[in-house]
Amino acid sequence: MTILATTALPTADFSEDTWWIWLIKSVVILVFLVASVILALWVERRGLGRMQTRPGPNVTGPLGFGQAIADALKLVLKEDFWLKGADKFIYLLGPFVAAFTSFLVYAVLPFGPEVSMFGITTPLQLTDMPVAVVYILAVTSLGVYGIVLGGWSANSTYPLLGAVRSSAQIISYELSMGLSLVSVFLVSGSMSTSQIVDAQTQLWWGISLLPAFVIYFISMVGEVNRLPFDLPEAEGELVAGHTTEYSSMKFAWFYLAEYINMLNVSGVAVTLFLGGWRAPFPLSAIGDGVLNTGWWPVLWFVAKVWIVMFMMIWMRGTLLRFRYDQFMNLGWKILIPVALVWLVAVAIIQGVRQFADVDLTTLLLWIAGVFVVLMVALLLWPTRKKEEAPPEAVVPTAGRPDIVPAGSDFDAFAGGYPVPPLPGQTLPPSPRRARREATAMAATQRTPAGSTAAPHTQDKESHDV
Template identity: 65%
Template sequence: MNPVTLAAPVGPLPLSGGVVADFSAETWWLTLVKAVFIVVFLIASVILVLWVERRGLARMQTRPGPNVNGPFGLFQAFADAAKLIMKEDFWLKGAEKTVYLLAPVIAAFSAFMVYAVIPFGPNVSVLGHSTPLQLTDFPVAVLYVLAITAFGVYGIILGGWSAHSTYPLLGAVRSAAQVISYELAMSLSVLTVFLASGTMSTSGIVGAQTRMWWAVAMMPSFVIYVVSMVGEVNRLPFDLPEAEGELVAGHMVEYSSMKFAWYFLAEYINMFNVSAVCVTLFLGGWRSFVIASFWPGANEGWWPVLWFVAKIWAVMFAMIWTRGTLVRIRYDHFMKLGWKVLIPAALTWFVMVSVVTGVRTFSGTQPRTLLLVLAAVFLVVTAVLVLVPERGSEEAPSPPGGPGELVAPGQVLDAFAGGFPVPPLPGQVLPPSPRSRRAGAGAFLPAADPGTAPTEGGNR
């Protein structure tokens, strides 16, 4: 497809007067060079982020890690790759062979496609040809990103289903529910950027942030997107589809060697994908705000590539920081956050931005100040609603023997009184097992003497 057609202008931007990328001088070999650069950039970035994550987590959590191969542990990522290549590649006898093999390929292939519409910089001259530092762009580029992100979940779902195993299937089902929940909040937060920028083109959105980043003017959208993107890529504290403590790595349990490596590669590339989209939509893209204030040439030539990559790594480090700091939340709390907090907040903010956009359209003004005031009010109201408990939200008291009430020593504990199993505290005892009841055991009594061996049905 002709890049010139894909990059057809969508009209002047109402807030900044920026224009979309100009592909009029594009040639086939420039497009090929850009595509190869994106693949190499992503693979090299994954190798480097593995090193950064290991060293960073080891420092944050004060523990050693696999980071001693080579100077500063730089060769550890290559050692991991060699291990995966040489590891035994087993095949499940009862798996759906075609789907079982295709699932990790879908996940990896989808991950590589997002950067096709991400702008790295403005137009530059390459061997006499003026070309933007972007593979392609078109009027609905961000919708393309959302579609590819949603398509990538099929790799997880098919991988869990094709194994015909319990834990992978549970991980795949969790992933489907997670993507549906957090894709809605993410899409609503992105829609506000469309309204404010007047375009869905990625280069056009970057041009709309010449005077102010959308992360400042639309702080609620930025916060909602950051939370949703962490849930979208299954990272702590939202890595519930993999949850090794519950599902033994979820959908990847039955994969090994390079098939597992494809999933591993897709996960980290998706981290770079959501980081690049975050930078493009909310953090000014390749534009430097601080440096350009005292250096007029900061946003010209090849320098913007440096600013763009630095912003991506800042967002990446934030996700690494959350992994080393936060713990995995409970699944019901996770779904409550998505459906009862993020989606209503995103929808409310979307309506407010729509009103401001209508005022701008009919009055001809540029109400950036009004957006800032609305964002501040919205954040304060949301914080109050989230932090202040609702009336009647306290959990009902559990019956005697439940987890919410202290039980006298020797009294029988109903471990499921609160709806989920709870281990007994010191001095509490569990009811007799079904085997004991079938054996005709009498009343459940604890051992009278700690030194006496427990009898059938006694305290163990």
């Protein structure tokens, strides 16, 4: 017994496409992404400036539009340094991989239905395939290699920590993201992006599959390292994470990849949950759906993408950064379990519909309402803080000179790397502090009353001796 939808959905027809049609579509996608990144930088700076009651760019060109040109020139003209201890090839490969993979997602996202382009009928989509969404997940998974390679190759502590954080973050939130998308496959009966859009003719999956959409939205923000989930490049902890040791255009590739990935996850959200290129309800009813034909759908698709983009910008100006343990708890203890339960519920509904004529939309809406209530209750449920037990004595361990009984002094550098003290352990007195105090005391005793000799001068002389 299959649990997939049995309705046959039309597939995008690329039979009339020629090589120059593919070339035009590819160039249009590249220009759209680069232009959107420039506009996103302007929208984010101006928007955050208004949200946080401070002026954004307002003197560089009209309405601050010239700021994008100034930023580009700064990145191009900035000193492009190379690290002496870095692995040169991988150090350069990291930003290239991050940027290259970010340009591949929009190849399978439909901008609209079939149109006539220079006398050739073609879909407003570069290509499609039966497993298009799996292709998207694969490409986004490859993008993390750019961050990991860039952080590791720099041979520096903060970039390495940022790379490790990023890999853990991507793995955690790709699981919840993938689980949220499986329910879309079940009700659409396909993993083709064009067929998923056609399956949302009557109702968007973002409404009937609301828990899956909420899980996807949270996961996509974590996937692209945006506040409140920008742990890999937290400037308060890691300076700039994996980009700390990058400058000029190598840094610009990472920067470009971050904003293109924001456009990518927004485009996927629109395609799988928000009706794709279809007009919203009041507009879709005008003229028997005339606004869903021709070139009009491109406008609706781009408008929806920018609404999702603005939501991420709004979150950056509103929310604070999570602690890393909070971030992992949210992914592993809340999002993934809820996504699994929701997936099982949708699968059961699809199985029941094989034997009984039940309205899918009504069932999904009822279950979605129950899940939203449960998710809100889970997030707001008060947690009792455990009382910390008094520190117990630590038994010395063979081969571990850095572990000693509680209350005793221990050498933080005994293992060859600085180790913070455990509860109950204390650091030994600083020898430099003892020398400074002894020098200062000796200088005070040697200096006669009324002398103008500075204590720090004699301190320096004593230190040199």
